[in-house]
Amino acid sequence: MNSEGFLDGHLAQTTLHPLGLRIRRAEGLDLVLEDGKRIMDLISGIGPSAWGHGHPEILAALHAQIDAHLHTMVYGEFHQRSQDEAARLLVDFLPDGLDTVYFVNSGAEAIEGAMKLAKRVTGRKGFIACQGAYHGNTHGALSVSANAERKAPFEPLLPGVSFMPFNDLNGLDAIDGSQAAVLVETVQGDAGIRIPSAEWMAALRARCDATGTLLILDEVQAGMGRTGKVFAFEHFGIVPDILCLGKALGAGLPIGAFVSSRERMRLLADGPSLGHITTFGGHPVPCAAAAAGLKLMRLVDWEAVERSGDRLERFLVSHPAVREVRRIGLYVAVELADADAVTRCIEAGLQAGVLLFWFLSTPQAFRMAPPLNMTESDWNRVWPALTCALDAAR
Numbered sequence: 427m428n429s430e431g432f433l434d435g436h437l438a439q440t441t442l443h444p445l446g447l448r449i450r451r452a453e454g455l456d457l458v459l460e461d462g463k464r465i466m467d468l469i470s471g472i473g474p475s476a477w478g479h480g481h482p483e484i485l486a487a488l489h490a491q492i493d494a495h496l497h498t499m500v501y502g503e504f505h506q507r508s509q510d511e512a513a514r515l516l517v518d519f520l521p522d523g524l525d526t527v528y529f530v531n532s533g534a535e536a537i538e539g540a541m542k543l544a545k546r547v548t549g550r551k552g553f554i555a556c557q558g559a560y561h562g563n564t565h566g567a568l569s570v571s572a573n574a575e576r577k578a579p580f581e582p583l584l585p586g587v588s589f590m591p592f593n594d595l596n597g598l599d600a601i602d603g604s605q606a607a608v609l610v611e612t613v614q615g616d617a618g619i620r621i622p623s624a625e626w627m628a629a630l631r632a633r634c635d636a637t638g639t640l641l642i643l644d645e646v647q648a649g650m651g652r653t654g655k656v657f658a659f660e661h662f663g664i665v666p667d668i669l670c671l672g673k674a675l676g677a678g679l680p681i682g683a684f685v686s687s688r689e690r691m692r693l694l695a696d697g698p699s700l701g702h703i704t705t706f707g708g709h710p711v712p713c714a715a716a717a718a719g720l721k722l723m724r725l726v727d728w729e730a731v732e733r734s735g736d737r738l739e740r741f742l743v744s745h746p747a748v749r750e751v752r753r754i755g756l757y758v759a760v761e762l763a764d765a766d767a768v769t770r771c772i773e774a775g776l777q778a779g780v781l782l783f784w785f786l787s788t789p790q791a792f793r794m795a796p797p798l799n800m801t802e803s804d805w806n807r808v809w810p811a812l813t814c815a816l817d818a819a820r
Contacts, residue, residue, distance in 0.1 A: 445776070452479035455797065455804050457781065466780045466808060470795045473647050473673035477722055478797040484677050484718045491714035501529065501708040508713035515720035516675075516683070519656045521665050526691040529683050529708035533646030533672025534562025536682035537609070539702050540668045541566055543686060544607035544640045546693045546701060552586035552605045554639075559592070560616035560786065561609060561644055570609045573616075573787050593622040595629055603637040607668070612658035615647040618788035619752040619759035627662035640667040646682070647757075650674035651723060651798050654732050654755025661754070677719030679712040726798060731755060734800055741809065747771070747819040758794040765789035767819040774818030780811035 432439035432446075448460040455478055457465045470476055477484060491508055498504055513527040530536050545551060555561070555570040562568065568577055569584035577583060588605075591597035592614060601608055610630065614620035634641040643666035648658040652674065655661060659669075667690070672682035694701040735756050742751045742760055750761040762768050768784060772792060775782045782792045796808075 447776075454478045454480065455800070455807075464779060465776065466804075466811060468781055468794050468796050468808065468812075469783045470674070470797055471678070472783065472793075473652065473795055474676060475678050476651060476674035476795075476798050477677055477719060478799060479678070481677070481718075481722070481799075483722060484715055487714045487718035488679075488711060491711050495710060497706065497709055501704045501706075506708070506710050506713070508710045508717060509708045512713040512716040512720065515717055516671075516685070519720070519723070520669070520685065523665060523667075523687050524669055524685045526688045527683050527685050528691060528694070528702065529681060529713065530704055531680055531707050531709075532562075532682045533644075533670065534564045534567045534682070535704070535707070536646065536670040536672055536684045537561045537567040537570070537642075537644060538564055540642045540670050540684040540686075541570070541607065541609075542702055543668060543684065543690060543694060544642060546697075547640060547690050548606045548638065550604065550606035552588070553584075553607055553609060554588050554590055554600055554605045555609045556592040556611070556614070557589050558614050558617035558620060558787070559589070559609070559611060559644075560614075561611070562646075576786070592617070592620060593626045595626055598629055598633045601630075601633045601637055601639055603639065605637075605639050607640040607642045608634055609642045609644060611644045611648065612662070613648040613653060613754055613757060615757075616785050616787045618761070618785055618791045619754065619757055619793075621752065621754050622662070624662050627659075627664050631664040634667075642666060642668045642670060644670045646670055646672035650719070651726060651731070652755055652757045652795060654728055654735065656723060658754070674719070675716050676712045677715040677722075679715040681709075681712040681716055682707075722799075731798055734796070734805070737805070738794070738796070741812070742816075745813070745816045747816045756794075756796050756798060756800075759785070759788065759791045760794065761791045762819045763790070768792050771815045771819040775811065775815030778811040778814035780808060780815060782815060 449457055450460045451458045455466050457467050517525050553570055557572050559572045561571050569587050590600040643659055645658050649671050669685040675681050739751050739753045742748050752759045772782050785793055
């Protein structure tokens with residue numbers, strides 16, 4: 427861990443102990459360092475690089491868009507081909523009622539927009555989220571996130587926010603009709619890949635319907651194929667009122683989106699006009715990347731993704747250092763003995779040529795989110811490096 431090159435080089439840093447790797451290029455599974463060493467990226471940049479690095483179809487789409495034009499106008503004033511195509515391709519994957527896309531710049535901005543939309547639709551002010559939740563680090567998104575230690579230095583945050591247990595049927599009575607919306611990660615990410623039951627998800631949907639409360643599903647991390655389906659809510663047989671996306675939606679470029687019905691979204695255009703506005707949201711270059719990624723999504727062999735995930739899970743649970751594995755698709759948390767074991771594992775992984783990473787709020791586990799298009803040769807390179815990393819945790 428090396429902090430040199432951030433504050434010392436005029437860049438703000440987010441931690442006193444950054445990894446400090448100096449990246450020269452990235453290709454396929456690999457990050458190539460300035461000294462030529464290759465590191466296999468098994469976290470996909472914490473989600474965005476779901477197709478690996480430098481996928482030729484994504485690069486071709488980017489070059490074509492850059493040759494055509496960059497930013498032309500604030501979002502919503504001009505028609506731009508890459509925006510139109512990305513929205514159409516996205517909606518083609520979605521059920522009725524999720525037919526209108528508002529592109530923003532990040533997942534946290536998608537959460538902010540969804541919260542504003544919920545207030546506008548319902549006329550209510552409050553929100554309820556889940557214990558263990560992580561929705562981002564802007565003020566609104568932090569307000570509906572659960573980690574009190576991370577929130578305390580930035581209070582006061584939004585008023586009228588309460589929390590209920592995740593995946594607990596007895597806690598759903600907290601949705602009492604006073605809230606504009608319930609915000610739920612379809613699969614909790616920072617809590618360490620916590621997967622709810624289909625029973626709880628169905629009851630959550632029913633409780634929202636009974637109280638007139640909008641259901642916002644946060645799939646910034648869990649969406650776009652990460653769980654073995656295009657959207658994580660498909661595992662549970664429910665449909666949200668508002669869907670939030672980010673990370674892998676941009677196929678490696680910064681983008682976010684919140685998606686709802688045309689009827690609801692129309693409310694942001696009037697009363698007041700420009701009820702939600704962004705300069706760079708829907709930027710044509712990230713939209714071009716998103717469209718290319720969505721075209722790749724059409725070609726995914728989901729059975730092959732599940733076979734990869736199952737194989738990885740069986741490999742992990744067979745190692746004596748591993749206490750528990752929680753997995754859905756290629757979205758994985760690996761529990762070790764304690765936080766020190768996690769740090770030893772990640773540091774040894776880097777030496778062996780494989781990148782693993784921490785969770786913010788689950789110190790005894792590390793995360794894995796390999797690219798969706800991993801090949802057999804990729805996996806054959808991973809196994810020995812991952813073994814070295816796990817051996818160091820014993």
